[in-house]
Structures are given as C-alpha cells and as structure tokens.
Amino acid sequence: MIKKIGAVSCIVLLILLIVFQIHVINSFESLPERAEIFLIDDDGRKFSTEDIEPLNQDFLISRIKERNISVGKNKISVILTDENYPNFWNFDMARGKWFSENKDEAVISNNLAEKLFHTEDAVGKEIDLGDVSYTVSGVYEEKDLYKKAASERERIYVPLNSNFDEGNTDVSVFFATGKKGECEKFFAERFAEKFSLYTGAENYKDYEIKDMTRNKDIISQFLTGYVFIVQLLLFIFICRLFIRDFGLCFDKYRKASEKQYLGEIVSENTTEILITAIKWTVMVFASIFLVRKIIGFQFYVPGKYLPPDYVFDFKFYSGIFSQKSEISSMFLSDYKNLYINVFHLCTVISASEIFLSLVLYLVLWKKIFSRRAA
C-alpha cells in the first residue's frame, strides 16, 4: 500500500514538474531574441544617437539607461528608454499604454501604483522624479517569472529624451533584434558587421556584443533533453521485455515440442500466439519509432563553450569557468538575469524529473521482470 502511494505520488509530482517546466520555458520563449551591445569601459565614449540611428534600417534597436533614486520610502530605478523597449520585454499593460517619446510620461508596474497611489488605476497621475514631474501613461502587470529577473527595486520607465537626464540621450547599452523580433542565425555577426560599417570600426573599440539569439534553444533543451532520456529508457525497457518474452516463448515451445507436433501446438495456443504476435509487432514499431527519435535528437551547445579540437579538453572548460567569474561584475540586463534564473530553475526541475523518472523506472523494471522471472 505504501509502495503504491509512493509510486502515485511520484507520478503526480513528475506531471506537476513537467507542467511547471513547460510553463517556465513558454514564458521565457515568449520574449523576443536579441543581441545586447554594451560598452565595457563606461568611462569612455558612449553610444550616441547619431551612430545608432542608421542601424534602425536593418534592425530593431532600443537604447537603455538606468538611474537609481528614492521616491518617499521607495527605492526606485528609473529606466530611461525609448518606444521600442516593449518589443524586447513582454509588458502586459493593465491600464493605459506605453509612453510617447518627447513627452514627460512614465510607465509603472501595478505593484508600484498600489504603493504610490493605493490603486492600480494610476493613469494620468503625476510622479515627481527629482526636478521633473511625469504623468503616468500606463500601468503594466508584473509577471511572477519576470519579477525574479528584476532587482529588488521598483521600476519606472520614462522616455530617454525626457528631461530627467537633461536631454542626454547617449547610452552605454542598447539592444538589437530583427525587424520582426526574430533573429536569424549569425545575427550577432551580421549586426557587428553593420555596426562597424555605420559607426566606423575605429570609433568604438571597447564594446561587446552579447549574443543571446539562441538562449531560447538552450532553455528549450531542458525539456527536449528530458524527453530524450525518457525515450532512451523506454527503448532499453522494450528491448529487455522483448528479449525476455522471446526467451520465455522459445522455452515454452521447446518443452511443448517434446510432446506435440508444431501444428498441434499452434492449434491449441492460437489466441496466445496471436496476442504475442500483436504485442511483438507493437514493440518492434515502438522500438523503430524510438530509435528514430533518439538518433534524430540533437543537442545545441554554443560554439564558445566548446573546445576547438578535443571534447574532453578540461583545461579549456576551466578557462571558460574562470572567464565567466571574471565578467560577472559587468552589466547584467533583465533578460540576462532572467536567462540565468530560468537556467538554474530548469536545471533543478530537470534533475528532479530525471530522478523521479529513474525511481519509477526501476520500480517498474523490478516489478515486471522479477514477476516474469518467477
């Protein structure tokens, strides 16, 4: 009884984990792909509007700047950006709309609206940010998953060309994606080429293009990878079952053939033979299907994480890890933050799924094969 309850609990937990993982992956995948371009040395020259403007012909660009202030007791991040920013982050507007450029308008979250105005319907209300007063043009609903990505601070989005930073529109970070929000392969390389062509390679030297165009592929692999492992386990199970059944049938036939002719054996066990034949046919087709799926499955690992020659080049991997820890202090965008969080979350979920599946698999294996052997 306890074993049965344990097994049912495992199955329920497994289903819940899978559903949750699908939700997490779908939420992440709904965000547009992008490349993030930032200056490594922020003290140097910044990206000017004139330099970035020509890129709008081929790409969708959004510039971003962040300033931390306090409004009453609330510590707030003021995000200075443009009209394209909603294309990079899925804002679920609960009230109003995104701000218009060249106006002193602001967009806030429903949580901040509650804190500041004790109501979600804050459209049209005024917020004083330093010397500048902004009118709330929209209120967005903060999603649980995305909340994890953002810092503890509440956020207010205002136009980059508003008076907050005295009209200074130069930025050290901007985002780029395809015109339709999708990035084709080698987007970052293509972008780098155009950027260099339009701005002049000598103008900006200390910038980095963070290619995040295939982060979705990496995250989606947690689920497809789990499915691959399940397929592999199922295939092994079916093969074992087939071999065991075949052995049992062969022993049975050998024993029967000592007393009866083949014709007699067949006529006496027609139903059993038919059922076995159907079972084996299903097994064979299932095996073929699984083998095709197993062979067809392909992992994706970004090229920069792979050694140039030998796959077990551990020196290379340790170099990658040390390099990662070196750049951790650099600018981390919400998307990058979200990616890291989702990656960690999916790792834990996948590990739990695999563990539960293995437990169930071993229980089933023991039950089926020990019973048959007996």
Place this chain on the structure above:
Amino acid sequence: MKMPKVKNIFIFLLSIFCLLPLIVMIIKSFQGMSGGFTIEQYGRALFQTEDFFIGFWNSVIYTVVIIAINLPLSLLAAYGFSRFTFPGRDILFWVYIVLMLMPFQATIVPQYLALKALGILDTPEAVILPNAFSTFGTFLIAQYMRGLDNEVFDAGRIDGLNEFSLMMKIVMPICKPIVSALTVLLFINYWSMVEQPIIFISDKRFMPLSVLLSGSGKFLNISFACGVIFTVLPLLLYLFSYGDLMQGIALSAAVETGGGGEPANKRNGKSYGKRIGRLMVSFLIAMISFTLITQKVTYIMTAEVETVSPLSGDLREDPKREDSKSLGYFRTILPAACVKSQGSKGYVYVIQEEKSKRRRTQVSKVMVEITAQNGSDYAVSGPVMDDAQVVLYTSRPLGDGSYVRVLDRGDIYD
C-alpha cells in the same frame, strides 16, 4: 636439467617477440602527442570520431552477414560431400580444393568483371557476395564429417528421422566444435579483410575499419587506440570458442584432447564461456552507446557556417555610397568577414564536398593575396574559383579539413 630451462627461456623470449606489436600498440595507445600517460586517444576514438564507428559497424555487418550465409552453405555442401555418393563427386571436391588453394589475387579480375556485370560494384553486396561461399569451410567440415560413424546415422534413421532432421539433430551437435572453429577462422579472416573492399568499393561510407584504419589520415593520432578496440572483438570471440576451436582443429570427432591439454573453459564448465559471452554482448552494447554519444558529440562539434560566392566588379571606395570612387575592377571580391587577413596576405575557407555518398561538407584553407579593400569588402587574388562557396560566418573556429554544416548557400549579393 639445463636444457628445459634454456628451452623455456627461448620460448618465453620468442613469445614476447611475437607479442611485441600488441604490447607496443597497447603502450602507445596510452601516450599523448607530447608523450606521457593519457587516455586522450581513447577519448577521441570513442567519443568524437564518427568515421571510426562507421568503419566498426561496417566491419561487424560484413563479418556477421558473410558468416551467416557462409556457414549454412558450407554445412550443407559438406554434408552432401560426406554423406552422398553421386557422379563427379570426387572431381568436384578436387575442384573445391583447387579453388581453396588459389590466391585471391588470381581471381580478382574475374570477380571484378562478374560484379560489374551484376551492377553491384561500389555497394556492400560487392564485398558480401563473393565471400558468401568459401570452399575452405566446405573442405574443413567435410573432412570432419567423414570421420563420423555410420552407426549414428543408422540409429537416427531407425528413430524415424529424415535426412534434414538427421543433419539438424545429429550432425549439427556433433559438428559444434568444427563449426565454432570455422566461425572463429572466418571471423578473423573477414574482420581484417583489406583487398576486397579496396578493390570493389570506392565509397568510404561502406569501408570496413580494417581499410579505414590503414588508409585514412583521420586516424593518424588515434591509430593505436583504434587498433586496440579493433582487436577486442576477435580476441573475445577466440576466448569464447577456445575449447571448440582446439577440438575442431583436431579435425576429427573421435579425437579428444588429453587431460593436460584440456582447455580451461572445459575444466571450469560452462561458466567461463558464459562470462566471455556476456563480455562480448557488453562490449557490443558499449559500442552502440559510444556510437550514439559520438553522433551527438560530432553534431555539437561540427561548425555551422554560412557561405557566399565571390563577386566580380568594381570595388567602391566607400561601401555605403554607390557613387564613390572606384578602386578598380576585380575578379574576386569577398566580404571582409570571409578573409582572415595578416597584412596583405590572408586566407579563406572554401567549402568542399566529400567524395562519398554521405556528401559531408568540409572546408579547405586557401591562401589569398589582398589586392584592395574598402573596409567592407576585400578584392583578393588566389585559387578561389568563381563558383566557390566561401565561408562567411562560422559558429566555431575552423581548421583545414574540418567538417561543417552549411546553413545557407545563397549569395548575399543577390
């Protein structure tokens, strides 16, 4: 007393001398390129050399299929020769012996012509069919069967067995040692065949490992480890059927090996054979697993590339302005991203298709000279054909001869 000791030392030294290639192969397989102990060769062979597994499974398929056809045919033919008397039997058997003694090189041309007429040259059948029947097997089993006592067959007939049942229920169990011996001999013969595949097959996709190991530069750094893995299966088979092999080679059902020469597996019962059998199955399962892992690793390690075709025409000074000053007319103009420049010289990677039906794409490094540039495009001179596909972007660093997956063959200038 001295003589046996000297003899033993001599035999010991001789056996070491005979084993020397094997010992060297094993020791060298654990050496890296810069010396020192490492298992890098095994890591490369078992986890990222796709061609090794293609060759290995080709060898397995060829050997298993050939033996699966060869053995029953040899058994039936031998049974016919040993049990029945028919006109021309002795002459036919003599012809068999002549064919057996004939070297392979003497029959290459007729075999080649026959396979060409059948239209199966350059296919696996070209290797399987000529080897599906060997006179050696028939000769060996017939000699063995001739030693069987007629009374055994008479007893079977009295029990109501027909000729086929006689063969299956009486002759087959008695012939188990010679069948095992023949299986091992055939296995070793076909596992290491080189001439037939080289002559009858040109496509590397169908080549067995014995040919690939000796002929492909891809195995240059891992040849010792590959050699060790290649040796495992015949070695296990030999150990598995050691007792039967000893008995079978004695060439007579009546002859039994004496107590002193009795093989170890006979002494320990069936458990030894079972253990080796399990080891063989485990080895094959491990090879299947490694094949699957290698397939995945190869996919990951293969660079994805986008290519462009070279363009001819005027190279403008300012790539953003069509009306800017012309730097001249050039036959080969490539985007700057294609050319890895070192001063006025540089190199590009050009796509080549593998000479095999697998049609994998490789890149070859082509040295070029940069004659003009405008920041966006380079005019180059060098052995780059007009219709060549030159690598524009790549997901991983490339090397000369690297396999790649071409994502887009379109010309970006279109």
